[in-house]
Amino acid sequence: MPPPTPLHASIQGPPLPHPLPHIKPLLLQTVKQHAHIEALVSLHQTTLNLPGFANKSTPHPQHSRLAWTYQQLYDGAETLANRLTARGVRRGNNIAIISDACAEWALFCWAGVLLGCPFAPIDPRVVTRGEDVRRMLEDVGASVIVVGDGEAAGRLEEEMADELAAVRVKVVLGLDEGGMRMRGWMSLLELWEGEEDINIPAGDDKERVFNEDIVIIGFTSGSTSFPKACPQSSDNLVASSLAVQKVRYMGPSDRLVQHLPPFAAMAVLISLTFWISGATIVYPAARFSIPTTLDAIEREKCTYMFAVPTMVKALAMQHSIRDRDLSSLRVIDLGGATTYPEILNLCISPEALQSKSVGCGWGMTETPAPLFTDLYHEQFESTESPVPVGRAIPGSAMRVCAPGSQEPLLREEEGELHVGGVTVICGYINGDNEIFYSDGGMRWIATGDMAKIDDSGAVHILGRYKDIIIRGGQNIAPARIERCLDKVPGVESQVVGIPDEIAGDIPIAVVKLSGDAADSQKETFEALQELSLRELGTTSAPQMFLDLKTDLGRETFPSTISGKLRKSELAEIVQKFVLQNTNLAIAQSSKSTEHTLSGIWSEVSGLSAGSIDTKISIFVYVDSITTMRFSSAVTKRFQKMISVEDVTKHPSICEQAKLLDSRPVLTRDSIQQRTGPPGVDDMVHCHGEMSKAKRTQELANPMLKRLGLTWQDDVEDVFPAPDTSHIYLWRRRPQTWNQRAVYIAQNIDHDRLVDAWKATLQRHAMFRTITISYDDQGIPEPQRSDILQHSHQIFIVVRANHRFWDRSLHTGLDVDKPEELRAVFGNVWGDSACGPLVRVAFARIQNTNSSAFIFVGNHGAYDNLSMNMLLEDLGTALDHGLTAEDMLHAPGHTPFKRFADAYYIHRSSASAMEAVAFHANRLRGIGNFKSSLWPPLRAPGTFKGEDDGWTWMSGELGDPALRIPLDDPPNRYGLDGLTCTAGAGQLDVMRRVHGILPHVILKAAVALFNTARTSSNTALFANVEAGRAWPFVDDWTTPESRAELPNPLDIAGPMFHVVVNRIDLSNRAEKVLDLLRRIQDEQVLLSRYSQAPLFEIQRSLDSKDAEVMSQAMSRQGYNWAPGIQSAASERNNDKPQTLAKFQRKAYDDICLAWTCGLWDAETFYINASYDDCQLSKAEALQAMQEVLCAGVWLANPDNVEREIEGCVFEGLAVGGLIKSLE
Template identity: 30%
Template sequence: MANNPSSLAEACHPNQKAPTAHLITLLDQVADQFPDHDAIVSLHQTSLCWTFAQLQEKSIQLAARLSSRGVGHGSRIVTLMYNQAQWALLFWASARLGCQFVPLDARVLDRDARDVLFLLDQLEPAAIFVSNEAMANRINHITIDHDDRPLVQCVVSDNEETAISAGWTTLSNIMSEPLLDNPPLYQPGSPDDTILILFTSGTTALPKGCPHTTISIGAQGLGFMYALELGPGANLCQHLPNFHVFNIAFTLAFWLAGATVIFPNFSFDPQSTLQLIRSYQRVTAPCVPAMIHALLNCASPQHSSRPSFEVLLGGAPVTLDVVKRCRDLGATRVMTGYGMTEGVPFVNTSLEKTSMDLTTRDVSVGKVFYGGRVRICAEGSRIPIHKEEIGEVHLGGLPVFGGYLGGNNNSCYREDGVNWVVTGDQGYMDSEGYLYILGRYKDIIIRGGENISPLKIEQRLGEVDGIMDVYVVGTPDAVAGEVPVAVMRRDPSGQIPMKKDLQKMVSNELGQSFAPARILDLQDDLGKDHYPTTTSGKIQKTVLREWVTEHLNQITVDNPISFDDLTTELTTLWSGLTGLPPIDIDRDVTIRTFADSMMQIQFCHLIGQKLQLVITQIDLIKFNTIRKQAKLLNERKHVKDSHCRGTAHALPAQIDMERAKKAAVSKLYGLGFTWDDVEEVVPIADCVKRTYYGCRPNSWNTRMSWIASSSISVADVEAALHTWLQRHPLLRSTPLTYDEELDLYLVMHPSEYWKKLQVMDGGMVKDTNSVETYKLNDPDFDHIDGKGPLFRATILSVENSSVVGLVMHLHHLIFDAHILFRWFEDLKDLLNRKDQLLNFHPYRDYIADYQGNRTGPAAQRAVDFHVNRIRGVSSATDALWPRQIAPHWLKGDNQGWVHSDNTPGHPSERPLLDGDKSIGTKGITRAVHVPKISELQHKFAITPPIIARCACALINVRMTGAKEAIFGLVESGRSWPSADDSHPDSKGIDILEVDGPTINQCLSRTTITPDETAIQLLSRMSKEQDDIVSNIYAPMDEICRKLDDSDSKSFVDILFRQSLNWRMGGYKEHASDPIKVIENISRSDFGLFWIPGMMEGDLFRLNVKYDDAQLRATDVYNVMTEFLCAVAWLCDPGNVDKPVSQCEFQGRDIVDLDREGPARYRK
């Protein structure tokens, strides 16, 4: 469907004329026009007041004296100061000299000395100004070993008796110095000159400097001035920290309008702000939401009659509850602003008091103001999506800076001469062009692959009477990855509903997955009086998450569940998972009407934790109601196995250790080891071992690049990796062919010599970008193969910084997605030095049962099930897609590939169809909105993975013209392999804690009948999926052995030609993580790989990776359109009785999440 430009989520203010004069020229013009108007008032400095003429004259005098000390054009003036009049003086003087003014957060002096040195080394200031002697002493202590000192080090103090540290002077001393006859003053230059540098918060990583020019910071000031219609007589209550862009943009807006800036106190103090509001007319108070709560708590009822004042909210997402509290505070006008340190181009002036009773919960931050631009794009893309669709906010235009200090501009770009920055914020634009912010992407909670917006939950709970404020964070969950937990602060004088009722309310209005797993009280549960905040009042969700996680770890041992009424107890468990109250859960209907697949896995996990019993996904197919599950578990508790958790199994009988030893000698010798270095021998599962035999050096390789936080050293990373290797045996393994049927992992002792093979020092790189590209596609470095080890880490140091980089190589032989994500969480816990680490069950136990039971009745029944479905597939060549036009199925860099007979391949045999623009390794990601998918599930018990399989089947017959669809399926083993399926998982071991891959592959083979209705196809596919899950542990070698050679060969080929893997969950990073992924390149040997999943807002997401020698990007893009349109058609309950021949493959709005890929992906 062609995009209508007016329907796209982008906007541009009509006035894009940039300021043509330097900032000091603009300020001098105001001083000349309004010389006797008050420019700055500091109430806490004995009501110090300077007019514009006085501020202008004092700035000229200070600039002349600084110039005589060598501070001039391009020099950097650093301040670590409170809100005081001298700060304003320094701002004007710096602009007058053509300097770069750098206001820093004074709290940095209380942190690690390395943080201060990082800033000073990066800035190399010519002058430093601090508010008091203690700050000066702290800087002296930190820089004691530094020879290079600023030209000027000055204490700005109102106390003339202040003792001065060595090397420091006072502002009064500087101002009393005699002047030269003709001091060299700067002539105002270009508006493109850098005049201001602001730093991002740097709470979880190194702060980044944001240089601003007259154009960028001036446009912000002018934008607020025009939007708020400011003029002389207006008063700004400036209680925000002076290093914050919100402060500076507003301060400039009032100065440029000839209005007055008033400091009520050194920093934000609610009583001082309220006193200012009572004392002055026409006051505007910019606030972050947390400040409104503080002001309301301090406001006295007797002061209900106040002069008119306005509030402008910004700095954090604004909820309806905060707007209402502004009304309670007495504000006659409430506005919202939006931006970031990199640029502030938004304001909403439409929230007048008469319209504060809003009917929608989302509060708009407004439209772009003077010089501003905005677009909403899919995450990772620069292409605007449609209005009303949720995506990532990109800010652009005159108010946006041109890039970070020192580079590292991954989130910045320039397009058609316009600066743009990718904010990392999630939001949408309505049909009138108003922008709505839903929160930070880094705060989004990923529950089983679905994105949950904390702000949505906060908005709904915040409307409940008796809840003063509430914040939601994601906490780790062994199954779902993360679940939302709400932390509320109650009104002591009010009453709130029961927590279960609050969960039900959220579930009913937002969906089951949004229901908080727990609702905690800030004081009663966490023992805190206040939420953690930054200096500017923003909630520090990273810290709040740590508080919640610590609390939950302390209460993990719940009261044991009684067996007296299992039905009631199971209903309670399902209630906790779904957010539905127990009374609303029917115990005699299939659980699929109210629980998705992730909730079912969580349920199985909870049964093991709370009842020390086992119920599997296979069980949930047969025992699909709560009453049936209670009956099953009641029977199992009487035959509970006496095995202890963690008991090691013997190796399978078919392994002769002497034979294994002989087979290993030559391999170990080549690595410099002997049999004595082998810790244990573990068989490799049938499905996984297919990745052992690739046709190129980097077959089945995954390369991941990481950057550590500023507090992590090289030694920290090395120590954590060594412990990590000790905790996870497969990471220390190398593969060995035992015989024609069996391959083994040789797990090596974690000796110092073996560690050196796995953890290496890569030396120094130039910058963080160089970590991503470090020896990329280098044939001697950028791969690991069957020679072993199967994991390698290269530690890198970044020049001129304390940043540590890491490049990992892992072979798919040792992992699947589930265990890989758990390993990474474990590594992060080790780097954080956590006392309580994740639990892992030895992989040898799992694989011993897998191998030992492969000839048991359950395995043989599973083998027969799959053989019957596969037999004859070799004759169905007309149903195979994509068509093969080049040797092998290879995704990614194919250097060194060989033919099946091991003769070298030639690049001309596998030309990349898109040449240098090939993006198959990264793939293409798109999405479609499916608003009725929940209704389909509730009415017909059809889950999203079944819809994906049906859509894939319809696409296949559409592409091939055949009557049947044949493709591979990737299934995660979520139950224990057992010889007899009457008592699965009898050992009580949590399958989710197994320390290795449990993945399986099988074939989807479905005949499509044109007159079959949609619900008939969906129901049939659902039944087939149940059968597959019930027969998941069918050893692939046993299947191939029962097939004839042609069917066996075709079966394996199809699995790698085209496969579908439902995205059950994803790897999630948090702001507080000690190490973060910056690059992930997977080189799996697939022709085409579908990865569907669900996103927040009922978006069905589809990522497709493919072999660039077999398919073009345009072909994949087009077939994805048809796939997603088919999904949307199948999700509509109105189509359930229509024949599939009427399925629509066009006509839906498809969101492009990421179509373009950088050059490093192209090989």
Template identity: 30%
Template sequence: MHQPASFLSSISRGDPPTPPSSPPEKYLRWSFNQIAHASHTLAASLAASGIKPGMRIISFVNNGVEWHIMLRAALELNCLFAPLNPRVAFNEKEARHMMAMIGPSVLLVQDSNTAEHIQLHAPEAFGQASVKLFSTGGEDKADIPASWQDFAAFAENGIAGERVLKSLEVIRKPDDVTFIFTTSGTTNLPKGCPYTNSMCAGMISAYIQHSDLTRDPDRVSLCHMATSHIMGGVGYSMGFHCAGLKVVHPAATFDPGSSLKAINLERASDMPCVPALVYAMLAHPDFDQVNTDCIKHAHLGATTILPEVIKMSMEQLKADRASEAYGMTETGPALAHRYYDLSVKVPEIVTSGTILPGAKVRVCDPETNKPVPRGAAGECHIGGSFIIKEYWVGPTQRSRDAFYTDEHGLWIRTGDQAVMHDNGECQIVGRYKDMIIRGGENISPSAIESIILSKFDLVTEVVGVPDEIAGEIPIAVMSKKKGQEVDVSKVRQTLIKELGAAWVPEEIIDIKTLGIDDFPRTATGKVIKTKLQKMVIENRESQVNVYAGTDLLDTLTRVWTKLLGVSPGTLTPQTSIHDWADSLIQARFSAVLMRETGLLIQLQNLIDHPSIEGQAKLLSARGGSGAQSISDMKPDRDGPPGIHDMVHTSGDEARYKKTQDLAIETLKPLGLGWEDVEDVIPMNAIQETFVKYRRPQTSNHRHAFLCNGSSVDHLEKALKATLAHHSMLRTMAMYFDSHTSMHITIRPSEQWFSKCIRHLPAVKKAEDLAEVVYGDVELDNAHFPGPMMRFIIVYVEETKCAGLVYMVQHSIFDAVSLQLFLDDFDAMLTNPTTKLKPHVPYKAWADSYYNLQYSPIAKASVNWQANRLRGIYKNPEALFPIQRAPEWFKGSSEGWIDIKTGKPGPPRKALTKNGLGVKGITGQGTLKDIQALKIKHNIEGSQIVKAALAVVTTRHTKQPYALFGQSQAGRTWPFMLPWQANRMPPAMDVDGPAVQGTINKLPIHKSETVLDMLARLQAEQYELNRHAYAPMNQIVAVLNGHQTDIEVRNFDGKVKGAAWIESEGGEGDFVRDAFKRQVFNWLPVPPVFEYKRIQKVQVESRTDLCCLWNCIMLDQTTLMINPTWDDAQLYLEEVEGLLDELLRLSEKFAAEENWGKRVEEFV
């Protein structure tokens, strides 16, 4: 409708009349005969210019007649046709990439700006195109750029080319590639989706059949979607045309006024839409003057469709029916509703309909690709006749990474979360990548968006941003209508009522604060959430520090306002934060307040002082902000530590001299000396267990990351700057005596970095990082005496950026402190001028632990643990799994040393092939009533799985109790009275390892109910938390009959700690052995590896254990268990069996209907 009626009239055989109700001006309106004649004439002209079957054609045109006749000409010649969005021409990387990948012989553009940019950005491919066509669109004043031919004049020459066209031998094969549509790629470059003759024919036929297009000759396509997109080009253009129906293009690109005009003049009946198009048409000033009762079907898609959008389409736009459809560029339309089966009522649940003929759809476990039961959520996988077989990613490069094949054929993983209902309809519930995981709970952005839209008529997009405590937090970006007023506090209150506090966005911001008027969108109008998320993160980082207020009450109010995302003035001094913030937000407040302002307030303080006014009075009573508390913990000292800087010397000159001599001897092989020492820090008993040398990979982790956009030099500079900020990662180890092990932190210097950073030759792909020096007995480890963290930097050819692999010894980190390092490293990669924020120095925490480890509080903890475990050595049958090989090693045992003799140990034979044990397997289950257990009985979900592990263990041992280890996060200040700990900075920010381990001894009382057992375990867990820091070496000593650690005679720390207490064989040593058999590790939140510049490739834990049960809550009810194990002790089949037992029993214990049953029913 935007093109003049006279355009290309010389090749269209006539000038058809405009409709009776048309305005004074005429517009292009062709019959099927006319378009067929025009396209045939164009094909003849192309043939006369040397274009032959198999050659390739690219169009950079918007909606218009040029697209239609070029498509048909390409089909007649059996040439490949690639309709590209004209915007591609203006992106240098994308234009060069697409032109080189397709290698066109023919180019078609419609404006001089596009023509200029193609020639500028892709000169080589441009020069190889023999036919370059420029369409004026019928505008008389348009100038034809040099090197280009006028499209209309060129097409008219087809009459002379008829003889050449007839002479061509056009042989069509079903597998000839006919179309290339494009989709976004992970490298930010488009990927080509190749469609063959048979795929296109089948897809169009299925679309016509499923949409009932042949049933009503009055159906009219309102195609305001881009024809460069598969639904605009295939569905709403070719699909309607092949059914003999009319297609209307209101404008070159979507314009709401033009679309309304098309409805008015051409009585369009079927319109493809994303929600934004519906909103735009309803908001247009001409809407009230347009009769829309001709609209039969509003076909919605490209994003999660909310019931409110369906309602709006039917009640305000007056569409007879509205529905959601689903498909991808890679699959074509896969799910849709049959038009005549649709209800004229607004559905309560929006589904995408049923499967189109020829397509296959199933909902699978994203980890295993196995279908989940109907009604359960999983990942939507699509197969069938119409999905592409591969991506085009270069001139000859093809990618099949997103596809897999099984006994049912080829499938593609969509990344969308879906539910298949019993009636065969499929519901898309969100994107896995869009899901926000806040404190272990899955938060669906669409659920929040739906409530806000339905209750406030407000369009929002919700994205997740990283958070140091919660993992991720939701942020809502609102797009208000002109003159619309929004009370953010009412929005928040409504969300709390409808969804709960955890689902309330931390901020609700106006889109204009991001400097834009509309959300970033694809060509089809779909919101690009990754771009929006990036804009939100950058906006948050650029904001003026909210903590700038000098008044204490004002400062606290500002912090809470920011953290809660409420409007200024919402919170008063008397506001109780308990009414607004859950425990997770309160934990975040404590850490954020300390890090950003230096103000110190503990969680218990927030419980005791719920009002902001009360918190301000508490801080004021302490005599100031305490902003210097962290810096005071780490004195500014230029040289090495003095006698009073090392807590273990106790001011003794002889101990100081011995420390100095041992450190010099340890550092000499590295070319370092005493002047290079920054600090000497005592280890606690768990660190000592980690550091004790048994093999090169003793208690190691190996991680690999791709550093997108970073050169090798840039990565190295960022790494060195980050390491300078994290002293525990610049570490050597030594033994002062048989029960005092030490970390030596080294001052950052080029000499030190040369010993812990290595450059190796380039690798081809990102996944190759996982194999760099893998298994190398010299390089694939970090062990005593150090360096305790070693780095390898390589260049990755395919991604044109650097990659980082590091091996780190567990004695210098835990999950929390490593996250601090990765956050800072990513920040330095992103911006080398970043000033990293200080963390709580680890030395302060470790020195405090050392000083208090023999205090009355510590001794009480030791006695509690020892009394609980006393006598277990009399029952070795309780140990599980059984030991089949010497020692306990996950990962490689090459080069292992017998800890009792100090000599090499005999070879260990793997029972599981390919080193699978250290990588592990996974399984999932549903803990359906886990929240009810917490709310009704105050029992944490971890006790469900721990109880299940205890029962499963006793099934195999036939003993009355289960023994297994348990990781304890710690993250408190140990052996202090509450009033003392409350005055310390948040332990969450301690920059080093605070993790601890303990032993569970869990009796199984068969007559006990499940609920009673869970309550008993919860009560004991509180005590385990209280006594988590009881030093393991003291527990062992007490159980062995000693008051404290015994000194080992002739102890030689240089033999890597090869001989002490463990050789005694007493009751305490039995405890050490029991801890290594199996360890329960509970993670309420999945590990987050979402960064701006670094991308996880590999994470591998090589602890000296038999079996580690990592139990992770993926969302509110979904449990994932990831066991890793010692290949020499367990067969894969055994672990699979145990995993299945553990998952199934956990599910039963989590079901409320089983809580009253006796345990004996499950043993």
């Protein structure tokens, strides 16, 4: 029987009643049916002293409180509506109220509905944030403004007096008869006693209602920007209210403890739901407090409560909770944050909140409550996953899509939640509506929440994409860490990611301690470290724990004007603290080296320093990324260098301390510029011979002249390109190995961006290079040769002057919006052989304060790490207004020339020849395995993207008719590639139990896939190695001088190297674990010998072997990128950035490229990019899914003793297409 077809991650609620009733007749119906039932109780108020209105406090056995029946509330609202009408307020005019919870809030809300005036509740704290309140009130365009007290009115007058002059009615609620008056403002009493009533004839405009009427204008939380105004129509609200009423069985006997801020979207929705149900709303206090909420439940016998998880925890931890009678609670609903079973259990526990049932819901101001669960009555079993937030209500639809896509993934796959249907607003007022779209006759919104839809159709919210921390390519959800830490009594935690130059992001935990946890802080922190390492592992555990009060000097976490945590602000505070703490440690480091190194390992790993045994290998505790971070931290702390290789050779901390103590302090001079061109002694390839120096100048002059440059005035440095660079510089089309990337400079004008670029390139010589090529006889090489060993490439660094800027920069472009940047300068400057390797165009983005630059550069000039160095320095120059002079006098990165010269000089040394022999011995005989190359070629050349101007191996121009893409234009995905994920499930077990790393598993999967496709026993494909080490150091340094070498991580240039894999799979009975160990052991050697000169390897092979070696490098490549998702942080809206990558395209000369990594700790990620003339989209997708399927099979610990012959390439769960994170 064939397996069932996988379901898409798409669900739809039942149909809506048609037509939907309007909110106004629903409220009027409630008044008619339940006139004498209490509509509102305010426990912190007694009377409003309004003539002719319900002004006596209602009797209660224990206390006085204000209480209105539905008839009284309606009568008061009708009177208020008439008074507003008398002052010129008409249907469609907006009412803004800036107050805490109070009876007047309800009065104005009802009056707004009766008048047909949109009601905009705003947090009173907003008045202290001038720009926020100005923009919010401008968005509302209020005809009526109501504030809670005179102080708020005074602040508004200070901020926007001119705008307030046009407001028809301005009311101060807390203004009594003897209070101070401000011009233009009145008390509620003065409004109430104003002009005579106006009789509105039946059928007047006031009586007409339309379902698209705006009823509420809510505001988003403003956690990443200014709050956005969301106009909620009657349909938006009524669809949700009727659904909640039905699933929670609400009726006149229900009583809501309304302790949410009244301006919160859920507070408004649940209030309207209770009022159309004829139920009672109870205000415990003006603002939330634990005692008043518990008192209200107990005294008023409340039956319903809506709360966020932190509220539930706070209430359940109240010391008097066991003495309370909260048994009247029928339902507690949860929302507003990721919810785990233990929170639900607190709600229904007899020892905590005592509710008879608990449920969950989810919504946004943009789409009120489209999801609700059924009610749960039994305790939950603890799980690692959050509980589902519900199913679609009538009239709503949900789907989970890859970020940037609108196509649903499959069930159980994680992606971005999209919501569609009647609850979705039409868009923001005066805002960017990019996240809204229409599809299938329905309004949709891309929510920004990471979610999945399970096989039963329930939706699970996993966190906000903007909050995800990406460490070395792994997704870390802060909510999961926070849940772990909050298990310690007296701990409230928030986890943020801060940038790290090695790992991308690292998680930092900030904890707020109370009770015993605060009294014994040291023990609490030790417990947190032990717990997080045990439950989360070293990759996800926080790298540092900070006390909110003692470390950061705060009593509370920073929050938005609506009370939501402002994680972006917390991250900035933490980042500043960490930087200051690091600088302080550098200045005051007087402890022993061993003790200090233990502290550094603690900082970068999250382990407590006391738990690390200094006499055993550190690799018991940490991974390679942590080791790279340690190397960088040591250089900053000690101003001495200890490399990753040093740590490998000296794995214990005590050995590292002795090594470090033996090394001198590094000196990092400012950039030294030579006056005049390089001499013979400055060009290592000349070997001190003047004739070769002269010949170099002669070779360079034609290109210099073509660019308007001269040797004397414009050449700064000259050095030979390492062998791997020739792959990228040997061009068979103008776009060969070019990358085109677009970066947006937020709030940076065009001219400032150009100036900062020019200043930054003082430190980055490789971005100011041109190249010339010649053969063994010194004859200019016309870009031809199918064997690399006879070709020579020379880098020429051009001085940063106006002549170079004229040839490398284009300024003054104008675009209306960022999307236009995708098409501007599409193929201009494509041929870097005719000019600078890197060229940049700058653009203004009209009607914004932002600009952008389009980067077009040949990959032979940089690798990803040196590109990141450039962008970091550019961001610093922009942030601090640094000039070229500043850059010249600042400590610079290590010039790539220093590496390239060393590589050239020692390319024939014993160490180099040892590396050459290793590769030659592996590859000898591969000329007989040409049939093992995959994919088979269907057209000449291997080119991703445009192939205009392609040539044959001989250099002869190719015929375009010979290269025809296999797919129609809409289906050509080769340049950007296709991306999928697959949950492996037990990668941690494979690492801990068997010592097998994830990159080895996927590499083995690629190898097995290749042999299956070619029906051979040998897999041949290329590998990219980072190569961040000084070349062949054993032959030209002593241990003492080696210590003085700069950290190779700081070399500003292209350090990567390409090696060819030859994996023998002839023994199909080989056990999986044996294969993985064999590949892992060989990978160690491939990395160790990755700098072996390619030309020398080819000279050691016969011509047939050398030819297949070259073909293997252009046929298929495997690249494991541990930091692949670091680029996603540039799109993280929670972290304000000066520069954000908008687009990237890589014009690689390769048939198929696998870019692999981890989506999270247990999920493989693969991007397959390819030549559209060699593979179709369907073939590439099939190949990728087969590799992922094989990877999942190999990653299963149950299969380690099985034979590789049993590897499966189909039938296992593999995700659908997602947006690439490169």
